[in-house]
Amino acid sequence: MPHYERVEKVRLLVVDDDPPIADLVATVARYEGWQAITANSGEEALRLAAEFHPDIVVLDLMLPDLDGFGVLDRLRGAGTMVPVVFLTARDGVADRVAGLTRGGDDYLVKPFAVEELMARLRTVLRRSAGPGFQRSVLRVADLMMDEDTREVRRGDKLLTLTPTEYEVLRYLMRKSPTVLTKAQILDHVWEYGFGGRSNVVELVVSRLRRKLDDTGTPLIHTVRGFGYVIRQAAE
Template identity: 40%
Template sequence: MSGRILIVDDDPAILSGVSTLLEQAGYEIAQAASVAQARAQLQAFNPPSLVILDLMLPDGDGFELCRQIRQSSQYLPILMLSARDELHDRVEGLTVGADDYLTKPFAPAELVARVRAILRLAQHQRETLGALECGKLRFDCELQRAWWDEQLLELTPKESGILVQLMRQPSHVWGRLALLQTVWGTNFLGDSRIVDVCVQRLRAKINQLDPSADPIQTVRGFGYRLKCEP
């Protein structure tokens, strides 16, 4: 697997070390030491396949840059790599749209594994071109955008990932562990309850557009399935 990875970090040692590590793993590398440089790279003729993003940058905030990337019409995977290891930082990172969050210091093998997992999932979703439809729900796999009754749903990558899995097999009951391994990857070491939190946010966003809607059914003690409401 190959791809072009943009590393955004103002620490020269991190830029050099991560670049060398991923080059050895077969990836092409671009670097940025600030928000301004990152924006210039994102607007370049050859856009990256993945962004590795630090939070504390000299001219801005990584959370805000992540939000701006998510406003683009094209989906771009993001891995946050930060020394900030508090739970609320990790939760905010995933909430604003990061695909994964890894804290410094990190094991080189784990970083490479997470990069490969994110790119593998993104490639799988791109290969499933076209639109998934289930009742009033529609998901464009190429644009990575979802709609409820023709109203745009502003979803994070993980919320989109869960929705896609449910929409692919509406009658299938997905266990929490299966969703965790499919959407977060088999290397994720967190609590499976993060799936419940993500589903709750997904439900809330649908309910904001349609208070009577209840398309995601809970199967007590196991997981979730999607009901295709007319």
């Protein structure tokens, strides 16, 4: 299912002092087939990095001891060029991070949506794999989504999606032809901690359908009492 070619499992090190968050990320990654370990402090992170040799690191900036920047410096100081994706608080040090995100690194603001984090990790990995990296394009029937350009087309028609619509569609496409429950969609696409108990998912699906099923046959199907799938109509 992964779209970057790799023989071995991706090795991910997650560094966050909040264990639930670190677990969350590690668990999602494992479900993608990755190998993930967590560290809850800067020192622990450095120790684990040295022996685990991660392919990518998720690094919270706010750590009890050494902060995220410090960890990065010492990683680099040790000669590791492993790419890093930072996590920062909403109104944190966004600008300083931005400065650090060249060279394939990236950052995300907390609270984030799980799918978005995974998408960024995949992108960073893909880019850091060297020049001539593969474009990532998802296809379902005549629907196409280019994850690099964020272009979405149904046949020839270019669609304009809002960020939420885009994320929901991507998740559906990634998992196609598996049926997803509304809860799964909510849990993966919305930020963790989102309280919205309303019908947001239905609403976004409704809007999505209007945009993409308006040309051609319906692609997003309701599985009553269960959830949604995107796939070519099964006869």
